[in-house]
Amino acid sequence: MIVSPSPHIHNNDSVRKDMLNVLIALIPAYLVALYYFGFGALCVSLIAIASCLLCEWLIQKFLLKKPCSLGNCSALLTGVLLSFNLPSNLDWWIVVIGAFVAIGIGKMTFGGLGNNPFNPALVGRVFLLVSFPAQMTTWPRPLQGNWMRYTDAETGATFLSKLNEGIIEIPKYTDMLFGNIGGSFGEVSAIALLVGFIYLLCTKTITWHIPVSIIITVFAFTGIYYLCGGNNAVSPCVHLLTGGLLLGAIFMATDYVTSPMTKCGQLIYGIGIGVITSVIRLWGAYPEGMSFAILIMNAVTPLINHYVKPHRFGEVVKK
Amino acid sequence: MNIVITSIVILGAIGCLSAVILYFVAKKFKVEQDDRIDQIVEVLPGANCGGCGFAGCQGFATACVNAGSLENKFCPVGGAPVMQKVGSILGVEASEAEPMVAVVRCNGTCANRSKTNTYDGAKNCRIAASHYAGETGCGYGCLRFGDCAAVCNFGAIKVNPETGIVEVDEELCTGCGSCAKACPHNVIEIRKKGLKGRRVYVGCVNKDKGAIARKACKAACIGCGKCEKTCPFGAIKVENNVAYIDFNVCKLCRKCVVECPTGAIKDVNFPTPPVKPAPKPAEDVKPVEPKIEEVKIEEVKVEEVKIEEVKVEEVKVDNKPDAIEQSLF
């Protein structure tokens, strides 16, 4: 006979299910990456995943001496997201370092899943970006169909990095939508990422608040800049479709652990990310600002949680 | 050269200005505090357990200084030596208090009190207690989830996974009483440690009538009152179907231990088992006989624990109690 306090039924949701849903939502973008970047993308992602899992297992087993926590799939997700943020021709040892920083420093030092203040995959990515700037910003050109090639012959800068240097060379919109542009291998195809977004919304894994507020803010900010005719201004649509903006808005900024809890707080968080990203892109030294913007807003999240409270039942709004 | 001089002058000016500001701020916001408070905090154990009844060691020190005497003030953790030091700082005589220890008044081990259901909520005694009687038939005894262990600052109290109830490590226990406050069933009592750690107490708080209590637990106090009649000093009172031994009156004669039909009365740290005064009527012998044996085993166990503590290097201590128990049987 079992006795417990109420309630006695559960909607059978679990951390593992949520993580798996995000992984499923990443499949379209992954397939696109394989199509354009071939063997390189496969290698980088497998190395990243394997090293994330290994690192978490080692720390859990030998340092924390707790039961294995790989079952909740969060390390797997971190590995996939980290690899999505890397160029597909990155050396294997850099990937391993990134994975160990992501899991070891980004997550496990704080006590594992649920306690990390920063998105682990981004911690890994930014660590690599500042430590190996050359390797991290040398992007392979996409090679349709030529899957078995490990591309390091043809490399080039992305649109955003050229823009940063003052060269405006806008790719075709169809290329941006389908991913036929250079960049970190998971971020290239807007369509694939949006398909994942719709899947996440349908399964109620995430709500629209964070991605939509980020996208609208960036659109508005760069749009105003464009209209005012700023230096090197390009259409806000181009800003939305290039770089890691969609990947970050849909998959990185919405990480449960590091985003605010309330809907109102999530909107503030999204707007903050949008503004910081735009500022870095338009005036900063880096061509791409999404990772930094998300990490900065991750740091603000506890403050947002503290000050933004849900609307209490029966509470009268003071005028 | 000019630059060097300018920077030195400017930095020097800033330094002086800051020093002046700091001086006035320090004057303005100076907190008047008796030096003796800090001195007392130094000698206190610093566990902030609240066992003294004040909010942490700082609070206790402040209260001591403000009162100017040590009446009704005692640090249970540091005991008499610390109180003497505190007394010498204040220049007053420290009050004498006997060392106390936490005592778990429950015999409800897995063997004595079997599980009737499985609790599946948050593993917390208070939550379980506010929901229902608990995993066993007894609604008064130890709930086995270890709220007391969680609050103990000294690691002196632990749930024994084998017996299922909590056990107090006398060496580590300071008698601060935080476990007694945490226990929702008031199973834990702070009692006098007694001469050489010897104590006699009723290991049960079940207020149910004898038959019901006995049904739930083999070693329950059934409130029969035999101990009350036996006690030559009037230390035992039976109230609400449960006996209680007043540790201020008890002279540790252990007549009650022998008399108790269920073995609810426990004696600890005695070198020999309690002796039955004289084999008066024949029928009394029967229930008593197995009792003595049980107590013997208890005794050995207690000694074993001591061995464990002293000889740390001895790794395979775990097997020893079993072997000795068997040989006794």
Add this chain to the structure above:
Amino acid sequence: MKTFKIGGVHPNDSKLSASQPIEVMGLPAKAVIPLSQHIGAPATPVVEKGAHVVVGQLIAQGTGFMSANIHSPYSGTIEKIDNAVDAWGMPCKSIFINVEGDEWDESIDRTDTLVRAFSYTPEEIVKKISDAGIVGLGGACFPTHVKLSIKAPAKADVLIINGVECEPYLTCDHRLMMEHGEELMIGIKILMKAINVDRAIIGIECNKPDVIKHLTDLSIKHFGIEVCPLKMHYPQGGEKQLIDACIGRQVPSGALPISVGAVVDNVATCFAVYEAVQKNKPLIDRVVTITGDKMSHPCNLKVRFGTPLKDLIDKAGGLPTEGEYKMIAGGPMMGRSFCNIDSPSSKRTSGILILPESKARRNEEENCIRCGKCIDACPMGLEPYLLSRLSEVKNWDLMEEHNVMDCIECGCCLYTCPANRPLLDYIRMGKQTVGGIIRARAQKK
């Protein structure tokens, strides 16, 4: 379709016994009547050991304002007045009756004829309800006469009848509304008279279309009573949520429904009011749903208080013979799981649910991943993750600041938590402690 605005969840409703007509449960040989079947002080027995009682006779008098009378549901001899063990293994003072025959008090009208007309003043109605020992049969067992005694300057302008039955599995109110619709309407009329309002709204969730149709047809004949179909949304049966759903007013934190001019009563209470006022029958029985996924015969039984729960479970097919199971008094969201099957049923028992092994255990607990789903689900707009954490670290002051006293213990947070954290367990403990602190503070002043 209407519903309340904040939070809530949508559990599968599993109404297994919805089509089972109400059956009358037989009499036990021995009955135990607990003296505390309502919130407030336990009633004081007014019969002696050995006395002979008949059905409907007063056996215990309510002590004080917040207490309710208890009448004998059986005829027979009082065996003793002593502590019995309740469903949760705790002692509770009870009256033990040896049941002999079925002899009723003569003043009670036992016929089925409808008595429509009544000409009592509001005071007389409240007196009759108080005498009959009627308490809110929705689960909280709040004495109904207290709810109806509205002190000026508060004034009610609408009576809301709770026919929502948002708890999964339970069907007792559903069957009662289907089979005793007319009596219910008269009961509502009586209550409207008692609190002097001319509008009553019956809130019913749309998973009971038959009831909505039946009562809408009936309400045409009764001026002032309207049926309000509501969207399926747990915890719509909560008093504050129901008022929000039906008339769009939100009861402020810490206030009673009367502060927005509403009085809420359950349909079973209305039926009991009808019986008490028109038939002179005190509250001695109620409809109880006995259900469960593996039960062979889930049913709705009319049970007199004091019948052992074991008899009821046996009637519905008995406990599972193998494997673990969980017994719950009430529904799966707010019901209390119990361990003593020999304890008696009481005014509190609205249903008995037996969950099979596959559903009996909670899933394994993990770290909080701060997903915020509990905040979205909380119908009171609280932050369960924070309250639970504060309770774990015993920070009662901060809990009070974060409105823990508003918690209605509906269980939505735990239901929705992907990490299976025992949020409500800790919040409930914190609420009890904070409640104690607030009471102590009020006493000091």
